[in-house]
Amino acid sequence: MILTIGKLAKQADVTIETIRYYQRIGLLKEPDKPDNGYRQYTDDAIARIRFIKRAQQIGFTLKEIAELLSLDGSHCADVRKIAEQKYQQIDQQIKDLIALRNILDTLIKGCQSNFSIEYCSLINALSTAWDGGRDCSLQSSAFPPSLEVRSAAIGTTAWMQEVEQCMEQLPREPMLPNESDSKS
Numbered sequence: 001m002i003l004t005i006g007k008l009a010k011q012a013d014v015t016i017e018t019i020r021y022y023q024r025i026g027l028l029k030e031p032d033k034p035d036n037g038y039r040q041y042t043d044d045a046i047a048r049i050r051f052i053k054r055a056q057q058i059g060f061t062l063k064e065i066a067e068l069l070s071l072d073g074s075h076c077a078d079v080r081k082i083a084e085q086k087y088q089q090i091d092q093q094i095k096d097l098i099a100l101r102n103i104l105d106t107l108i109k110g111c112q113s114n115f116s117i118e119y120c121s122l123i124n125a126l127s128t129a130w131d132g133g134r135d136c137s138l139q140s141s142a143f144p145p146s147l148e149v150r151s152a153a154i155g156t157t158a159w160m161q162e163v164e165q166c167m168e169q170l171p172r173e174p175m176l177p178n179e180s181d182s183k184s
Helices: 005-012 016-024 043-057 062-070 073-113 121-127 147-154 156-168 177-182
Strands: none
Touching (some): 005 016, 016 043, 062 073, 073 121
């Protein structure tokens, strides 16, 4: 069956823009443009797009999918190695998500046990400064702007351990700006 890009998109359940993007990054070959002006795609293009979408659904990046597509059936050991690496990566992501859930759970419980109209311990915990797990005082620098920045430097698991250590040092009562001044 010969298909135009619109029919291919409909058959493969993607947008025309997705097809064009896959062509730009080399995942899908762009057919030559014939004299009549319409590129013609075959059923092979549908199968390839469906392969890409299924691989994405189980966690492969487009770069990893390109690597898988470059291998043929005789490279099963190489494909298995890529899949095993993806499995380990997903396993680590699950561990990291569980640790993040535990941190959030602790913050929520702190907020529930320290309920106040004028003070929220969860907001205080997120606003409380933290510097690599060493200085958790309210006067130190703020939490890193994003998990990606800090986790890229020391690893997500280590970052979360530092956050947990800092949370253990947080004051249980609000520290209002005037309070610390009056104690001096």
